[in-house]
Amino acid sequence: MGTTTIKDIARICGVGVSTVSRAINDHPDINEETKSLILKTIKEHNYVPNNSARNLKRSESNTIAVLIKGITNAFYNSMLKVFENEIQKKKYSFLLHRVEEHEDEVDVALQLEKEKRLKGIVFLGGYFSHSEEKLKQIKVPFVLSTGGISEIIDKKSCSYVMVDDVQESYRMVDYLCKLGHKKIAIITTPPSEESIGKLRLEGYKKALRDNQLPMEEQRIRYIDNEHLDTFSMQYGYEVAKELLESDVKFTAIFAISDSVAVGACKAIFEKGKRIPEDYSIAGYDGIDITYYYQPSITTIRQPVIEMAEETIRILFDLIEDSSQREGKIFTADLVVRESTKKLGE
């Protein structure tokens, strides 16, 4: 014998398979006694229904999938908690699926949609750039959440919840300018990398321009090394170290993410310099460590909880009211902490 199936249980109980099915799925039309008998034998024989067969037969499920690319980012966790709760509250079930870096998230979605008869999809994170044509293939409601949406995508064609990365990084750099910093370095991703770093760099450039500051290529910093995760502390450390050892002048660093900022801080401390007395440091994301780091780090905090709530709200609107697509751009907070100070004070 291979694995126990519904037929085995039926045979053992001396009933038909449909009766067993009824027992499993809490159907009304079934005698309480036979039901409990069946349930008992199921336990005894360790019978586990085969999900593939169920999904195949079922014409629909109540599953919402959350596809997440680059699970590394710490703040996804708080969003996931919200998703989980809200989805459960609505009596749907929740499926978290991690998308590998090299995979195409839309392809994965398409597969899952068929395999699990999804009711809805949330795309979390990642730098979303897909042709409209491809997105059209997705037949169930979906929402793009967090993470820059490439300009390639027509925002009119799908639902999304995001912050404007260009504007928010502009906000930070502008703040540094207003503090009197004129030589602001940025630690960003290499140009070859399709990522949110592009957008944040753009905000940096725009802020310098608006503040009539020259943009020096020398102060745009990155390392092009595929073995280095560009959103890690180590990356920030390495890049900042190179910067400090060069003869490029600067009084502040804007790091593309909080983790990178932390790494940069370490490099600065190693050179015997102080923060913010010698250099001001700013991050982006608003993860826990910025509050707990010593000194605490100035950052851009995305309203992750609210964004997650809005994401799921929109998704359910789409599902239940089959309403129109809906997009929302959130404003982030500039959280001023100890790592930045007015120049010359």
Add this chain to the structure above:
Amino acid sequence: MGTTTIKDIARICGVGVSTVSRAINDHPDINEETKSLILKTIKEHNYVPNNSARNLKRSESNTIAVLIKGITNAFYNSMLKVFENEIQKKKYSFLLHRVEEHEDEVDVALQLEKEKRLKGIVFLGGYFSHSEEKLKQIKVPFVLSTGGISEIIDKKSCSYVMVDDVQESYRMVDYLCKLGHKKIAIITTPPSEESIGKLRLEGYKKALRDNQLPMEEQRIRYIDNEHLDTFSMQYGYEVAKELLESDVKFTAIFAISDSVAVGACKAIFEKGKRIPEDYSIAGYDGIDITYYYQPSITTIRQPVIEMAEETIRILFDLIEDSSQREGKIFTADLVVRESTKKLGE
């Protein structure tokens, strides 16, 4: 029409379904021309095979699943990378599945085993406590990796890779004792919580005993609040704050995890105290931030890469050579950094 199936493709191409199937699955017995015609039409019509049907029909797959409980822990990521690579290298496919806190990981495994015809399973993290009887139900090879294995489980009955949490936390506390600290507080999980914290607390107690130091209940610190994640920075912060505001004397804190240690540091700084001059702080896990924090934090570093490699090695041994169960306990490193110092120096 609902969704396109293999039949539709067959009809469109004017061939039989089996030919289409052969094209999809790279079977040898097929004419190159018909194959490319089929592949072309598949693309054009955006046909996506239904995985549920495939899994149902397939008697076996080449999938290795990694079940992970409490995805929060940062160092799981490095292990996952290893798993992913090694599994790919062996031409297996990799399935990551997150297990919710309230779910039973073995039940999930049992389901997945049937649904996906798994070849093997890795249980990652979590405080593993299941009856042998339950584990016996899993028919495919599996390895328990990282995370304390409850004493309930007979280690002789399954394969595992782990560090001895009792011994390693003993190592750390013993080190603190040898530095001259006689009043060492511990920030741990509440007794109600079934977790790895129990084991680390045990090591703490044993170390005090062996160093002829009295064990003061007052110095065993925790907060019993289900809304607080006990492995978070915030938890460390809150507990340390309570400790500092009590009149309990101590010169060192051993935190149950690095994140907790970071939180504790913050609380200490807020009170205007210094590390390590006023208090020594020690963590556990060896995550990135301990190196980048200011001051850098003394910790126990688990050899995660090696452990991951060993895990996958054992699993493949089990699968391919159907060899016997195998267990390995790794020794962790005591990484001495700036956050701890000899008392009175």
Add this chain to the structure above:
DNA sequence: TTGTACGCGTTATCAT
């Protein structure tokens, strides 16, 4: 090389 027909394990429809 290609097509037909059956079965994978389950749910749903229809009798009974």
Add this chain to the structure above:
DNA sequence: ATGATAACGCGTACAA
């Protein structure tokens, strides 16, 4: 309330 049976979409023996 219960049981037989037809799908669900795919892979694969087997026949051609």
